[in-house]
Amino acid sequence: MYMTYISSMCNLTCYFFSCIHIGWLIKFCKLRKTNMEDKREEEVMHIAMFPWLAMGHLLPFLSLSKLLAQKGHKISFISTPRNLERLPKLPSNLSSSITFVSFPLPLISGLSPTSESSMDVPYNKQQSLKAAFDLLQAPLKEFLLRSSPDWIIYDYASHWLPSIAAELGISKAFFSLFNAATLCFLGPSSSLIDEFRTTPEDFTVVPPWVPFKSNVAFRYHEVTRYVEKTDEDVTGVSDSVRFGYSIGESDAVFVRSCPEFESEWFGLLKDLYQKPVFPTGFLPPVIEDDDTTWVRIKEWLDKQRVNSVVYVSLGTEASLCREEVTELALGLEKSETPFFWVLRNEPLTPDGFEERVKGRGMVHVGWVPQVKILRHESVGGFLTHCGWNSVVEGLGFGKAPIFLPVLNEQGLNTRLLHGKGIGVEVLRDERDGSFDSCSVADSVRLVMVDEEGESIRDKAKLMKGLFGNMDENIRHVDEIVSFMTSKGSSSSSSSSC
The missing domain is CATH 3.40.50.2000 (Glycogen Phosphorylase B;)
Structure with a gap:
């Protein structure tokens, strides 16, 4: 009888202290949660x-x-x-x-x-x-x-x-x-x-x-x-x-x-x-949503061989004069390499140019989804003004660059990348910046198809792991x-x- 009483009292005492402990624990958790929320709020x-x-x-x-x-x-x-x-x-x-x-x-x-x-x-x-x-x-x-x-x-x-x-x-x-x-x-x-x-x-x-x-x-x-x-x-x-x-x-x-x-x-x-x-x-960059422009471009790119196309874009600010556009066009034609060329304004290409390169080359005027184009497997090279945005996008997909800097810091980017063995620069007159179609064709062929350009293509592919990481x-x-x-x-x- 006495032992039963003692046992009951012990159980009651344990229950009493358990309640106190549980209550304290709940209160502590609530306090800790509040403090954590306050801390998170402070860190936002x-x-x-x-x-x-x-x-x-x-x-x-x-x-x-x-x-x-x-x-x-x-x-x-x-x-x-x-x-x-x-x-x-x-x-x-x-x-x-x-x-x-x-x-x-x-x-x-x-x-x-x-x-x-x-x-x-x-x-x-x-x-x-x-x-x-x-x-x-x-x-x-x-x-x-x-x-x-x-x-x-x-x-x-x-x-x-x-x-x-x-x-x-x-x-x-x-x-x-x-x-x-x-x-x-x-x-x-x-x-x-x-x-x-x-x-x-x-x-x-x-x-x-x-x-x-x-x-x-x-x-x-x-x-x-x-x-x-x-x-x-x-x-x-x-x-x-x-x-x-x-x-x-x-x-x-x-x-x-x-x-x-x-x-x-x-x-x-x-x-x-x-x-x-x-x-x-x-x-x-992230991939843009599909639109009608991309559907038409993709249809053309899908018909080309893997890594065979050079994407040509000189950005939204750079402008070439008529003579430069002519030499660039003739250079792309002489390279005998498939190309997709983006122009921001109405083309000033030579007479008959688009007809002569039909099937092998495509000229587009206006905005394009550049990231999607560079990601496409048929694109192997990128003839670029070497703006830093375009460099990041091109190398982020491992595309071998061909440099044609026009203004701002683009020349500095070109020297930096060329010094690291990345890409080729189109040869130009040191004083007036003029270039001819042969220098364009030689640069494109070197990067896209020539055996001597294999190390450039390999280096660009390595850069994908850095620029696209x-x-x-x-x-x-x-x-x-x-x-x-x-x-x-x-x-x-x-x-x-």
């Missing part, structure tokens, strides 16, 4: 993105935005109405994380109301577009004041933005759509602001701050348009100065490249900038997110490459 950043008005800049900014959104962060992507309409549709899982913020582009004299992108205006009107872009300062500041993002990631053209962000206490990162070698060639921010280069010849030599052997420099004909003022130079602010302030007043620099490709240049860049420098990876891309973005969330601008003093 609001990041504003503000690219320059060019599709070659908008798309990589959007790619980076998507990767940041996949990490759980909120993105405000800022541009003008027509440019936002041109962007691909967001995947459903990211539509709630990325908000498009539209600012109408102010009207200025000499610029069409429908001109909102560099692809909408000729080269000599680019400065007018930048003058209109600069007038976005006021609405952008108002938006930043109202929304208070944690970071703003911006482009080279908005040299006025870092001071606005600093005034509002917003961390700021310059995102370079140019590779590390190009940034090193441009030099430290002080040299850019002072514009110590004043003649075309100054750009045709490797700068004194490059301590290792390099061939990364402009040719004379490539730089004349870069140095000389255009007829519509209305802003009074050169690209050099824009770069200088955008880089110099940033809290960190993000570069669309990776040290695995250009390690020596990333090392030099950290020395030149003396601030955190992070690679974003190459941000390989999304896993490496995610790793680089993870490092950027870690820096942005844990260090911010005030306590950061070193970079991770």
